[in-house]
Amino acid sequence: MSATGVSTGEEARQNDRDQIILEHLPLVRVIAIRVHENLPVHVDIDDLVHAGIMGLLDAAAKFNPRKQVAFSSYAKHRIKGAILDSLRQLDWASRDLRRRHKQIEAATRELAAVLHRNPTHAEVAEKLGLDEERWRRMMIELRNVGLVSASGRQQDREESPAPEFPAEEGTQPDRMCAKQQLRGHLSLALGTLPERYRQVVQLYYTKEMTMREIGELMGINESRVSQIHKSALQKMASALQAAGIESSSAF
Numbered sequence: 001m002s003a004t005g006v007s008t009g010e011e012a013r014q015n016d017r018d019q020i021i022l023e024h025l026p027l028v029r030v031i032a033i034r035v036h037e038n039l040p041v042h043v044d045i046d047d048l049v050h051a052g053i054m055g056l057l058d059a060a061a062k063f064n065p066r067k068q069v070a071f072s073s074y075a076k077h078r079i080k081g082a083i084l085d086s087l088r089q090l091d092w093a094s095r096d097l098r099r100r101h102k103q104i105e106a107a108t109r110e111l112a113a114v115l116h117r118n119p120t121h122a123e124v125a126e127k128l129g130l131d132e133e134r135w136r137r138m139m140i141e142l143r144n145v146g147l148v149s150a151s152g153r154q155q156d157r158e159e160s161p162a163p164e165f166p167a168e169e170g171t172q173p174d175r176m177c178a179k180q181q182l183r184g185h186l187s188l189a190l191g192t193l194p195e196r197y198r199q200v201v202q203l204y205y206t207k208e209m210t211m212r213e214i215g216e217l218m219g220i221n222e223s224r225v226s227q228i229h230k231s232a233l234q235k236m237a238s239a240l241q242a243a244g245i246e247s248s249s250a251f
Contacts (some may be wrong), residue, residue: 017060018230021237024075028052031079039087048083049205050186055082057237101142103128189239197232200225 032048059078063071107127111119119127125135190198196218203209203217215225 014234018234020063020071021056021060021233022226022230024056024072025053027072027075028056028079031076032083035080035083035087043087047086051083051086052079054240055079057240058082097141100138104138104142186236186240189236192239193232193235197228197235200228201232201236204229 029049029052032045032052036043036045036048055078056075059071059075062078063074065071104124107124108119111123111127115123121135121139122132125132128135130138190201193201199218200214203214204211209217211222211225211229215222218225
């Protein structure tokens with residue numbers, strides 16, 4: 001096959017992939033909304049949509065039509081899986097650490113009520129039945145994930161402040177960092193687009209305008225908006241892949 005033939009074939013496959021991504025973009029928001037309904041209100045729906053888009057890109061790249069499975073069915077699993085993966089990765093403290101932290105918090109409050117002062121580390125450890133070494137290891141583990149402050153009280157100071165407990169999940173360091181990284185990569189990918197392409201993407205996803213509405217605003221027909229949008233997705237996907245991001249699991 002000639003070099004031209006190979007190039008044309010690759011271009012056709014890329015066009016097919018872009019078209020299938022374009023057609024299934026609304027599915028991402030539908031799935032994100034359904035998942036979001038069962039989550040705390042502080043979880044950002046846009047974060048779920050972004051993760052879902054990565055799942056859709058991943059599905060389009062890995063889909064094998066020879067397996068005789070409808071792409072929509074395959075994509076649903078990939079999109080939802082990417083969203084759930086992003087949530088799991090944002091759950092920065094394990095259940096076991098959270099359980100231990102709650103035990104320390106409860107013991108601290110019980111002792112404070114009895115002693116009428118903040119208990120020392122040694123007193124909390126004794127109430128929990130922990131020796132000094134086990135207590136020290138537990139505090140290191142909790143500090144490593146931010147459940148207690150690294151500048152917490154000393155064991156020998158009876159009147160020092162009580163341990164710091166975590167803020168709302170939306171303000172937890174690892175969650176904020178992951179959100180920032182995801183937004184940062186998407187912003188960089190968006191920044192690689194020409195101005196008109198960037199405007200179409202922002203109007204479609206941020207303002208949730210239809211292709212027709214965007215066309216009327218920009219003075220072009222709906223078909224041209226669709227072409228620009230498809231090309232923009234291709235360019236963004238290439239930029240993300242160049243950054244080593246193939247799916248939401250990168251986060």
